Amino acid sequence: MKAALGKWVRSKKLRRVFAEIAGEDRLIDASEFQRALKIKRKYFAAKAFTLFDLDGSGRINQ
Secondary structure, three states: OHHHHHHHHOOHHHHHHHHHHHHHHOEEEHHHHHHHHOOOOHHHHHHHHHHHOOOOOOEEEO
16 A cells, blocks of 8 residues: 555645645644645544654654
């Protein structure tokens, strides 16, 4: 699954959207992730966030 995710992450459109969400620090934390995806329940947002936080740092980076 991580290999497929890697191909998806490399897309230009996704990089542009990532940059908009991440801002100057170029990182997305759990709350930014939840707001960007408009997930109302923190529990579900946290579960989805862990799929993208590949290094377990609490932040998603490019």
